[in-house]
Amino acid sequence: MSSKSPAGGEQWASRIGVILAVAGSAVGLGNFLRFPGQAAQHGGGAFMIPYFISLLVLGIPLCWAEWTMGRYGGLNGFNSAPGIYSTLWKSRWARYFGAIALVVPLVIYMYYVVIEAWCLGYAIQYLTGSLMKEGSNAEVFQTHFDEFVGADANGALFQSRRLGFLVILAGTFIANFVLIYRGVSKGIETFCRVAMPAMAVLAFIVLIRVLTLGTPDPSKPDQSVLGGLGFMWNPDFSHLSDPQMWLAAAGQIFFTLSVGFGIVINYASYLKRKDDVVLSGVTACSVNEFFEVCFGGLITLPAAFIFLGAAAGSQGTFDLGFKALPNVFAQMPGGRIIGFLWFIVLFIAAITSSISMLQPVIAFFEEGFGLKRHASAAMLGLVSALGCGFVLYFSEGMVALDTLDFWVGSVLIIMLALIQAIIYGWCFGIERGAEEAHVGAHMRIPHFVQLMLKYVVPVYLITIFAMFCWNNVPSQDIDVATLDANVVAGLQEGELGTTLLATLAAHDIEAPAGSKLVSDGSDWRIVDADDALLIKLSGGEDGVALQRHKAGYYENIVNNPVALASVLFIAIILAFLLLLVHIAGRRWETEGRLTYP
Incomplete structure (x- = not known):
């Protein structure tokens, strides 16, 4: 019998608080940097067709499922995925799949906090004016970034002349754990209630500056605000026949909504029985889409196009954010102020995401082993610091970071989303799911959405996963x-x-x-x-x-010792978490918290 209050003694203080926290977990660098780059490379406005199809077919249904499963698990005594899955699917195997929902946010945090420190470091350099003195040569900003992140050699960041970045990283790391230590309501919710509006205001200021740039260079009339918006949004429908475009759109939705990260299901477990998961889920999705389409789509690429032309569209995520845009700010009137505000926006977006990655593992340590929050935070801090050190040391060419991001931030996310769709649609059942979702709801989920969750979503995800592997794994x-x-x-x-x-x-x-x-x-x-x-x-x-x-990912891993070591590192972390899940599961069974038919 479920209770009316969530497990663990913690709960959200307000509805707006949980919506902003969930939105904060999803609004990150992917919204401001990855989305505009993907759109520009895949047909501009035409990219929005598979993007919105993926949003309707995958994103919103999976969000509703995660909100529903999370609240149900919380009311039945669990806040972490291994326990929640076991309440939904009455099987001993369920908890082991929950280990994937722990390894995904944990490993992503290990490299995401490093990128977070990049953003803060660049903001500080704009505040002091040191980055603006670098000049407006693109090669200068390329060299500056490579040196700043240690991309020139393994172990470069541990040289004495680069200790400044390690200090920034340490401060960022500590700030994350201070917030997570304060708990769900006093830490995460309180911070997101301030951070999300602040991020929106700062992003709006940057947006206004970009939209008022006009045509800075009269000798290049095409490189204007309207030209930049057209470059971003004018559709090239010939791309619709490209399967890579559909893969990119579906992948972007996962980043946009934090679907398959193991975060939403944890956050939803702190809801009360009468909290509206249907309307809250739609609202959180809407906030995410607003930040991505209105801010990410109107700031990043149009600004780069105005000063760099069509070459801006070929930039990757890091190239666009940390190499191209600093070059833009150097040529822009008031660029030092706008550059500072921009990287503060990225830093806030990153930290609201990174703290959400810590909470699922904290919750597991607390309920799996009866640890207090300070002990759970200390244990998680040690593990994540080791992983962060791995990424820092193997910094040459960012091979370790890219490898972790591919196998965890892409492959395992799709697998986890598939697992959750199957557990919801086939193990828990769409009839029970609809009944549970509509408790306290002010709007109803259409029945066809439940049918999609059971049949369409798994097939769609399997197809995406197969196409993803076909296009990326073999050479x-x-x-x-x-x-x-x-x-x-x-x-x-x-x-x-x-x-x-x-x-x-x-x-x-x-x-x-x-x-x-x-x-x-x-x-x-x-x-x-x-x-x-x-x-x-x-x-x-x-x-x-x-x-x-x-070269496919298999060839890259086999021929690169650092990439191979990165894959082994993921395997070790997963094996470690599987062992902990096994021990915790036996403990729950002994205590009578888990029973099976």
């Missing part, structure tokens, strides 16, 4: 052109000759510095300075096939 050789057979005549191993370089340039291929030509039997390969394969030249009777090699 691919992409045909570029067929060349005359005489192209390979007279080739020699070593540096690339001028004729070969001209041939590559004619097909929009630029070989990086240090590239060389090596023989592969009757064929030839172009490799970079680290001997990674870039281009294949395969001879035949009909000519020479010019192929661009795209």
